[in-house]
Amino acid sequence: MRQEPAIVRMNFTGTIKNPEQRVAYLGEDVGMNSHHSHWHMDFPFWWKEKEYGVYKDRKGELFYWMHHQLIARFDLERLSNNLPFVEPLYWEEKIVDGFYPQTTYRVGGEFPARPDNFEFQDLENIKVKDMVDYTRRIREAISQQAVITTTGEYYSLNNTSGINTLGALIEPSTDSKHPEYYGALHNYGHIMLGQITDPKGKFNMPPGVMEHFETATRDPAFFRLHKYIDNLFTMHKDLLPKYTxxxxxxxxxxxxxxxxxxxxxxxxxxxxxxxxxxxxxxxxxxxxxxxxxxxxxxxxxxxxxxxxxxxxxxxxxxxxxxxxxxxxxxxxxxxxxxxxxxxxxxxxxxxxxxxxxxxxxxxxxxxxxxxxxxxxxxxxxxxxxxxxxxxxxxxxxxxxxxxxxxxxxxxxxxxxxxxxxxxxxxxxxxxxxxxxxxxxxxxxxxxxxxxxxxxxxxxxxxxxxxxxxxxxxxxxxxxxxxxxxxxxxxxxxx
Ligand SMILES: [Cu+2]
Known part of the structure; x- marks a missing residue:
């Protein structure tokens, strides 16, 4: 207000009482969030390549690979700070670590916070049970090395492009072989986490950090969700023959x-x-x-x-x-x-x-x-x-x-x-x-x-x-x- 230049020291969100705080400098790094959000801008899940005339080569595989590398890199940072590797989360288990974003929208109030040990809630349009079902169907497709298409045929995953098919299915992008049957595991996962404290919209809370690509990696649950998804990709890769x-x-x-x-x-x-x-x-x-x-x-x-x-x-x-x-x-x-x-x-x-x-x-x-x-x-x-x-x-x-x-x-x-x-x-x-x-x-x-x-x-x-x-x-x-x-x-x- 005095029209004087100022430098404000920016702290990370929590306190050192929270073990996850030791790696907050990575999850909350602006460049890291920028990388993640620009990836999603370059490869939007809603991209219709035929309609737009621009083909995005190996988009589903890149979805797997970029996120897999984000977790691996995060795990190296955890080891450097005496923390164990990231544990995946599960739809029917508590999310042990909460997150307080300490961040406010320009208009619309504060980003909602999630206390420790919160459980997934049914949203108006997405139920916890659906997430469990999607996962089960995806695991089934992986184990039988083929997905079912909208016309009821089997489409093989048992080859090097299987990962591309699976990436499109799990994200999902418009290339999903059967969006109704396999759902939207990753995208809905983000929304489930973002709306967890106001699942029915009773309090008209704005979207959580997990609902924006620009802020998602700030929440430690981002890495847990992606570890969960990554384990599905690993399950698929483990069924392919070893390199000779x-x-x-x-x-x-x-x-x-x-x-x-x-x-x-x-x-x-x-x-x-x-x-x-x-x-x-x-x-x-x-x-x-x-x-x-x-x-x-x-x-x-x-x-x-x-x-x-x-x-x-x-x-x-x-x-x-x-x-x-x-x-x-x-x-x-x-x-x-x-x-x-x-x-x-x-x-x-x-x-x-x-x-x-x-x-x-x-x-x-x-x-x-x-x-x-x-x-x-x-x-x-x-x-x-x-x-x-x-x-x-x-x-x-x-x-x-x-x-x-x-x-x-x-x-x-x-x-x-x-x-x-x-x-x-x-x-x-x-x-x-x-x-x-x-x-x-x-x-x-x-x-x-x-x-x-x-x-x-x-x-x-x-x-x-x-x-x-x-x-x-x-x-x-x-x-x-x-x-x-x-x-x-x-x-x-x-
Ligand atoms: Cu992402």
């Missing part, structure tokens, strides 16, 4: 070394400009009001991969980071660990006959995007252009969907926390889907966010390969893979 040595190997190509720079994380203060979030007076000059928030970041790093090859080749490189020990401090066997492996990069590289060193920077990761341009910077560029009479070109290709670059690494621990770094190099020639140059730029962040320009997803391997299927530890490792322990050290600058 032929499918895993790259004959003549051997990874001989993998080194990585020091992995260091830290918290930094970041100022969010509230200019376009506050009501102000048109006649008065704008005053800088900012919210200062703590956010996770890491020092930039690079990894170096040494490959020995008997021939010149084009190689697809997939890099994963996973946990070494579980919450109890026990080493996690490979077949369990695979579900917590986070794809931190995927790219194509030329490999020469003989030895080749492949270098890759963290900033080049195919899963992330950098901090986006602020409204203020954008407005300034437009103003400058008007003032100087020059032309301002908006970059319409800039990717908004993508995991924030600064969240690529989990926090780790002060004393250093061991993780597993894994790389696999395969023959890109056999998995490419078009004849574009191997280093064609699709605009970045394609791993979780796909390709939007009307192109196909650039490789034909199942998303998550080779960890999406069961692994027999004794027969899994081939020469074109490399795995090593790495340490992530959290630098406490408090």
């Amino acid at each position: 040595q032929e499918e895993l190997a790259f004959p003549g190509v051997k990874v001989t070394d993998l080194t990585v720079d020091e992995l260091v994380t830290y918290f930094e203060d970041f100022d969010i400009d509230l200019l376009n979030a506050l009501d102000d007076t048109h006649e008065l000059e704008d005053v800088e009001i900012k919210a200062r928030v703590r956010r996770l970041n890491h020092k930039p790093f690079a990894f170096h991969l040494t490959v020995s090859s008997q021939q010149d080749a084009t190689a697809a490189v997939r890099v994963f980071l996973g946990p070494k020990y579980d919450w109890f401090g026990q080493e996690i066997p490979m077949n369990e660990k695979r579900l917590y492996m986070v794809e931190i990069d995927k790219f194509v590289a030329k490999v020469n006959k003989g030895m080749t060193t492949v270098q890759r920077k963290s900033s080049e990761s195919s899963v992330t995007i950098p901090d986006r341009e602020t409204t203020k910077d954008l407005v300034k560029k437009v103003h400058d252009a008007i003032q100087t009479g020059s032309t301002f070109y908006a970059n319409k290709d800039v990717r908004h969907c993508g995991y924030p670059e600064r969240l690529l690494l989990p926090k780790g621990k002060k004393e250093g926390m061991p993780f597993t770094l894994y790389v696999i190099v395969t023959n890109y020639e056999t998995e490419k889907v078009n004849d574009l140059p191997y280093d064609y730029d699709y605009g970045g962040s394609i791993s979780y966010c796909g390709v939007l320009s009307g192109h196909k997803y650039p490789d034909s391997k199942p998303m998550g390969f080779p960890f999406d299927r069961q692994i027999d530890g004794d027969y899994f490792f081939t020469e074109n893979m490399y795995q090593k322990d790495v340490t992530i050290t959290f630098q406490d600058n408090e």
Whole structure:
């Protein structure tokens, strides 16, 4: 009111008495929520590709993969903070952890809060029993490896595109093979959680955080719901045959070394400009009001991969980071660990006959995007252009969907926390889907966010390969893979 600039310290929602608070900095991270909401904008569940004439390649599979990775990444953060892996929720059990959003709509009052140990309630149009039935039918389809279509036929799930069918069915998108029979497990799950405290609309409460893609990951129940859904996807994948040595190997190509720079994380203060979030007076000059928030970041790093090859080749490189020990401090066997492996990069590289060193920077990761341009910077560029009479070109290709670059690494621990770094190099020639140059730029962040320009997803391997299927530890490792322990050290600058 005094027209003075101010910086307001923004806290996370709860208190340290709530164990979930230890990872609130991730669930409530603005970049994380932005990634999730932009994914859903790029792949709307209501998209009708025939009608709109724009095809979204492997949309159902991306639904599985992006959310699966969100949970895996969240689980690594939990381990870093001495919390166990996320437990799924169930329709007929209490939701142990509540959530108080401490957030208000511009118009419409406060976001509803959910106390601890609340139970799912029947809504006017969605009953708890329906959710149980949808789940049962979906589980049945998974076990018989086929879904029933609206015309009563069986449609097979027993192939690599089964996950795409299942993703469309569970989300569901307009591609669901039978929306009446299989319902809307995921979408209704969000609504059930969002309206849980005013199920009949008696108090005219506005929608909860779970009903907006922009705010959903703030609520720990988001990860519980998605773990529940993810377990269904795992159930399906576990029924597919294990990858054979032929499918895993790259004959003549051997990874001989993998080194990585020091992995260091830290918290930094970041100022969010509230200019376009506050009501102000048109006649008065704008005053800088900012919210200062703590956010996770890491020092930039690079990894170096040494490959020995008997021939010149084009190689697809997939890099994963996973946990070494579980919450109890026990080493996690490979077949369990695979579900917590986070794809931190995927790219194509030329490999020469003989030895080749492949270098890759963290900033080049195919899963992330950098901090986006602020409204203020954008407005300034437009103003400058008007003032100087020059032309301002908006970059319409800039990717908004993508995991924030600064969240690529989990926090780790002060004393250093061991993780597993894994790389696999395969023959890109056999998995490419078009004849574009191997280093064609699709605009970045394609791993979780796909390709939007009307192109196909650039490789034909199942998303998550080779960890999406069961692994027999004794027969899994081939020469074109490399795995090593790495340490992530959290630098406490408090
Ligand atoms: Cu989502």
